[in-house]
Structure formats: structure tokens, C-alpha cells
Amino acid sequence: MIRVLVWAASRVTQAGLEAIVEADARFEIARKSGQARTLPAAAQEVQPDVILLDQGDAGRASAGSGGSQDLPGAPVVALVGTTARREIQRLLHSGVRGIVVRDASPHEITAALQAVADGLAVVSAEILEALFPVAEGAIDEEQQLPEALTPRESEVLALLAAGASNKEIAGRLHLSEHTVKFHVSTILGKLGAATRAEAVARGYRQGLIVI
Numbered sequence: 733m734i735r736v737l738v739w740a741a742s743r744v745t746q747a748g749l750e751a752i753v754e755a756d757a758r759f760e761i762a763r764k765s766g767q768a769r770t771l772p773a774a775a776q777e778v779q780p781d782v783i784l785l786d787q788g789d790a791g792r793a794s795a796g797s798g799g800s801q802d803l804p805g806a807p808v809v810a811l812v813g814t815t816a817r818r819e820i821q822r823l824l825h826s827g828v829r830g831i832v833v834r835d836a837s838p839h840e841i842t843a844a845l846q847a848v849a850d851g852l853a854v855v856s857a858e859i860l861e862a863l864f865p866v867a868e869g870a871i872d873e874e875q876q877l878p879e880a881l882t883p884r885e886s887e888v889l890a891l892l893a894a895g896a897s898n899k900e901i902a903g904r905l906h907l908s909e910h911t912v913k914f915h916v917s918t919i920l921g922k923l924g925a926a927t928r929a930e931a932v933a934r935g936y937r938q939g940l941i942v943i
Contacts, residue, residue: 734849735762737778737806739771740786749784749811752838758846780806782849784841787812787834807848811836815862820855830854852895860936881922881940888915893932893941 736753738761740746753759762781768774775783783806809830810823823831830848832841833856840856847854855863881889884905891901898912905912916928923938925931935941 734759734845735778735781736760736845737762737764737775737780737783739774739783742786745786749786749841752841753784753845755838756842759842775806782806782845783808784845785810785828787814807851809841809844809848809854811841812859815858817862820859820862831859832856833858847895850895857936860933864933864937881919885915885919885922886940888912889919889931889935890941892916892919892928893935 736759738746738749738753740749750761754761762778764774764778768777771783771785785808787810807829808827809832810828811832811834812819812823813834815833820831830844830853832844832854836844836856844854887905888901891904896904898909898916901907902909902912907915916931920926920928920931923931923934925934932941
């Protein structure tokens with residue numbers, strides 16, 4: 733069971749987010765006492781596995797001379813009402829591990845909580861576009877693939893996006909790890925990516941990965 737501390741300035745927002753979390757059997761609410769007036773204090777008191785932070789408090793939680801050290805030790809998923817690149821970068825630099833738009837569906841919110849609790853970093857598709865904008869109609873080497881991915885390579889790329897290791901991909905697709913390594917290498921070459929993470933990012937931008 734993943735214990736989630738929900739932190740929001742509005743009691744209505746707090747109650748709504750807690751209801752979303754409690755509706756998923758994977759999570760339980762880590763409830764703070766009335767004496768915890770700040771997010772770090774609340775996190776210290778209840779020791780959550782992950783924190784769901786409404787963007788209204790994200791600025792106060794991450795601001796200050798300490799920067800990321802002002803955030804609690806538990807990984808944070810922030811709900812934001814803006815996709816402004818500067819604000820998103822500020823949150824990432826502050827140590828936030830997940831950024832999701834505030835009008836995201838309950839499934840998207842709980843999926844982000846699960847991913848961050850598993851040690852991954854996650855952002856909404858809108859946030860990814862804000863971080864890596866591509867002008868409409870622009871033509872560059874990132875948008876045009878010299879060679880299309882094969883159906884098998886597309887399957888491997890989708891599993892890379894899900895955070896699967898080569899061993900896990902081999903098991904899911906009934907392949908040898910050597911074959912998976914070959915597919916990953918080919919995908920990196922076709923996408924012009926240096927790392928698996930870069931390949932996933934380019935795959936999202938080029939519409940090769942369905943969210």
C-alpha cells in the first residue's frame with residue numbers, strides 16, 4: 733500500500749484530491765494532525781511514500797534560499813494550472829518528480845503517483861510539449877525519421893516508455909535479451925537519440941508512443 737500525503741491550500745481541493753486517491757486500492761491517505769502547519773512538517777510527521785501537492789502551494793514549498801532542500805524527502809507530484817515553461821522548469825529544479833496538469837483525469841493522477849513512488853519521473857503530455865516545443869510545420873531531423881520503426885520496434889519503444897528493462901521487455905515479447913538490445917540500438921539510431929530516455933522523449937514528440 734502506497735501512503736500519500738495530499739497538500740492543498742483549499743480544503744475543497746484537499747478533499748477532492750483525497751477522494752481520488754482513496755478510490756484507488758493501491759493507495760491510502762497519510763493524514764496529518766492539525767499541528768502540522770507546513771508541508772515539510774506534515775511530511776516529517778506522517779512519513780508518506782509520495783506527496784500530491786496542489787500547485788497553489790508548490791511555489792511556497794519550493795521557494796526560498798534552500799531551493800530543493802525546502803521540499804520534503806518524499807517524492808512529490810505537483811498539480812499545475814499552467815504549462816509555462818519557466819514555471820515547469822522551476823518546479824523540476826526544486827526537486828519535484830512529477831508534474832501533472834490540474835484538469836488531469838483521476839486515472840492520470842494516480843498513474844503519476846504510482847510512477848513516482850516506483851522511482852520514475854513523470855509529466856503530462858502538455859508539460860512535455862511545453863518543455864520541448866516544436867513549431868507547427870517545422871522540419872528538422874528530429875521530426876523526420878530516415879527510416880520508420882518496425883512494428884516490433886514500436887512495441888519495444890512503448891515498453892521503454894513504460895520503464896521496462898531489457899530483461900522485462902524480453903519476457904513480455906518472448907525475445908532474447910540480445911535481440912532486445914539489438915532493437916533498442918536500432919531504435920536509438922532511427923530516432924537520432926543518444927539514450928533510452930531521449931528516445932522515449934522523441935517518440936512522444938513524434939507521436940510514436942500512445943499515452
